[in-house]
Each structure stands twice: as structure tokens, then as C-alpha cells.
Amino acid sequence: MNIHKEPLLKTERLILRPIKLRDLSIVQKYSLEDEFFRFLDFHTKESVKEFVELAVISDWNDNARFVITLKSETIGSVGLYINQKEKIAEIGYSLSKKYWGQGIIPEAVRAVFRYGFIDMKLEKIFAQTDLLNLPSQSVMKKMNMQQEALLKKHIISQNIRRDVVYYSILKSDWEKQVN
Numbered sequence: 001m002n003i004h005k006e007p008l009l010k011t012e013r014l015i016l017r018p019i020k021l022r023d024l025s026i027v028q029k030y031s032l033e034d035e036f037f038r039f040l041d042f043h044t045k046e047s048v049k050e051f052v053e054l055a056v057i058s059d060w061n062d063n064a065r066f067v068i069t070l071k072s073e074t075i076g077s078v079g080l081y082i083n084q085k086e087k088i089a090e091i092g093y094s095l096s097k098k099y100w101g102q103g104i105i106p107e108a109v110r111a112v113f114r115y116g117f118i119d120m121k122l123e124k125i126f127a128q129t130d131l132l133n134l135p136s137q138s139v140m141k142k143m144n145m146q147q148e149a150l151l152k153k154h155i156i157s158q159n160i161r162r163d164v165v166y167y168s169i170l171k172s173d174w175e176k177q178v179n
């Protein structure tokens with residue numbers, strides 16, 4: 001039996017549950033909104049489809065992708081790409097533009113940190129983003145993640161060569177802030 005199947009994370013405003021194929025159309029809808037994909041590679045219906053399908057068919061212990069729901073409406077997603085051998089994971093998140101600036105992603109990430117460090121027994125969670133993606137870095141700072149690296153001209157996204165920043169948090173530091 002896989003004890004990590006179908007986790008449900010509840011926060012003050014949100015419920016996070018594993019992504020399903022039926023979420024595809026709503027994820028496509030908000031992912032293709034203006035501005036949303038400025039720093040992401042999901043800028044076509046097909047690429048969003050691949051992202052959702054991969055999450056649905058992946059082993060939960062490798063790719064744990066939650067949708068974020070508010071009053072039963074799917075408004076975003078947050079997930080962990082897990083390296084089980086190293087007990088580390090990369091966290092990724094995104095939210096429908098309509099809900100930006102309300103602290104929704106920090107609230108969801110807080111729950112996923114707890115899930116990752118306690119249930120998945122991770123030792124470290126990291127995140128990466130375009131150096132120009134200030135909203136994403138603001139989330140990382142609010143979560144007390146520390147910048148570890150700036151990789152110059154590291155990726156090509158939407159035909160532009162981009163600088164990437166890495167932030168991370170260790171379980172031992174996370175424990176200090178929740179206790």
C-alpha cells in the first residue's frame with residue numbers, strides 16, 4: 001500500500017488535493033492568461049496538457065502535484081519534484097492571475113513544506129526561477145528560503161537566454177521556524 005496516495009492538505013482558506021485529468025481545462029485556462037506565462041514555458045495549450053498529463057501519470061513519490069482549490073474552484077497548483085535518493089525536492093507553483101497578491105501561494109507552500117518535510121521525509125526543498133521573476137522570489141523570501149545561487153544566462157526560455165536564481169530551505173531551519 002502506498003501511504004502517500006491521495007493526501008489532502010487543508011489550510012485556513014485552501015484545500016490542496018492531487019491533480020487529476022479533469023483539472024486540465026481549468027489549468028489551461030488560467031495558464032494561458034496574459035502575464036501568467038511570462039517566466040514559464042507553458043505558453044501553449046499543448047505544453048500545459050503535457051504538464052498535467054505527466055503529473056497525473058507520474059509516481060506520486062517522484063512528482064507530487066497538488067491543485068490549489070478555493071471554495072471548490074481550482075485556482076492554481078503547487079508541486080514537489082522529488083529526488084528520493086537525496087531526500088530533496090524542487091518546489092514549483094503557479095496561480096490564476098485573478099488571485100495574485102493575496103498570499104495564496106505562501107499559504108499553500110507552507111502546507112506543502114510541512115507535507116514534504118514530515119510526510120515525505122525530505123531534508124531540503126529548493127526552488128528556481130528567472131532572476132526577473134520578482135513575485136516568485138518574493139514568495140521564496142516570505143517562506144524564509146535562502147538564495148543559494150545565481151546562474152547567469154543559464155536557460156533559454158521563449159527564445160530568451162535567462163539568468164536563474166536558486167533558493168532553498170533545509171528541514172533543520174524549517175523546524176526552527178515552525179516550533
Ligand SMILES: CC(C)(COP(=O)(O)OP(=O)(O)OC[C@H]1O[C@@H](n2cnc3c(N)ncnc32)[C@H](O)[C@@H]1OP(=O)(O)O)[C@@H](O)C(=O)NCCC(=O)NCCS
Nearest residue numbers: 036039093094095100101102103104105128129135136138
Ligand atoms: C509568483 C506567484 C506564484 C505568486 O503567488 P501569490 O499568491 O500572488 O503570492 P503573494 O500574494 O505572496 O505575492 C507575491 C508577489 O507578487 C507580486 N504581486 C502581487 N499582486 C500582483 C499583481 N496583481 N500583479 C503582479 N504582481 C503582483 C508582488 O510582488 C508580491 O510580492 P510582495 O507581497 O512582496 O509585494 C504568482 O504571481 C504566479 O502564479 N505567477 C505566474 C506563474 C509563475 O511565475 N510561477 C512561479 C514560477 S517560478
